[in-house]
Amino acid sequence: MDLDNFKNRSNTEYATNKKLVGKLKKTKGKILDEIFSISHDTAFSKINCLECANCCKTTSPIFLKTDIDRLAKVFRMKSADFMDQYLHRDEEGDFVLNSAPCPFLNEDNTCLVYEARPKACREYPHTNRKNMHGILNLTLKNSLICPAVYEIFQDIGKDFRK
Template sequence: MTASKDSLNLELFNIESKSEFPTNKKLKERLRKVKPKKLDEDFENLHDKVFESLDCLECANCCKTTSPIFLQTDIDRLARVFRQKSSEFIDEYLHRDEDGDYVLNSSPCPFLNSDNKCLVYEDRPKACREYPHTNRKNIHGILGLTLKNTLVCPAVFKIFQQIGKEYRK
């Protein structure tokens, strides 16, 4: 995929990421055999490299298509921002998903501005702060999530493409 800070085609990304998903699924299984520390290092290095050329504000596909999980601390913090009780914030913005986690009622995120900036950026949920999770420790433990994120985040897709060059051999 050819993506740079000045050109990101989400339609093309959606087509490419879906067509590569079966290959990436096989790659995920091969990555389970890689030593955890080595895999963490490889992902972190690629994360840094990919984000030199990708700008989240050009994309915001994660905010447009998925919901983070809201922890109680996130709910309490955002309720204070909006001068609401936590229960009012939940009633207005959230519901429990099939796993019992609090998630947004709808997509795109109601806190996403038209310029792709987050209205609550300084107070955003932990899951948003850590997204796309490609520079954290224990990638082994989240390979399933990372694979799913190849369909959401062009950076994760690109990281998988790059890591695949080494581990598909």
């Protein structure tokens, strides 16, 4: 995966994708969810996350209390100690990682805590879920992080640019 090339392409297409989001907001909810679901499946049939891991290298998931407790248990730590070592509150008050890349990212792009990973990691990039209307702006931001999301926008955009 050529992340430099992806970064250039995604930045170049950002304004176009932002206009696309405006058009997508006018699409009925269930139809929009279906459009994203189909494009999600297509993109992930071609893209292997283990060749990229850009999300793990550049951003932090939000850690819920249940995520913190589960991961603390994996490391045989108290939840408070896990939080002290790995997390801080961001400007919205959410618990996020202290640093990037993720401290649980292995050299081969696998995840040290894969089975216990946070809910946000399990669901990322959130492009095959219900109520895509509610996260279109987040999905647009994710098009700059995740090559699959970028490809999803490219795929969906073909139909909306006609």
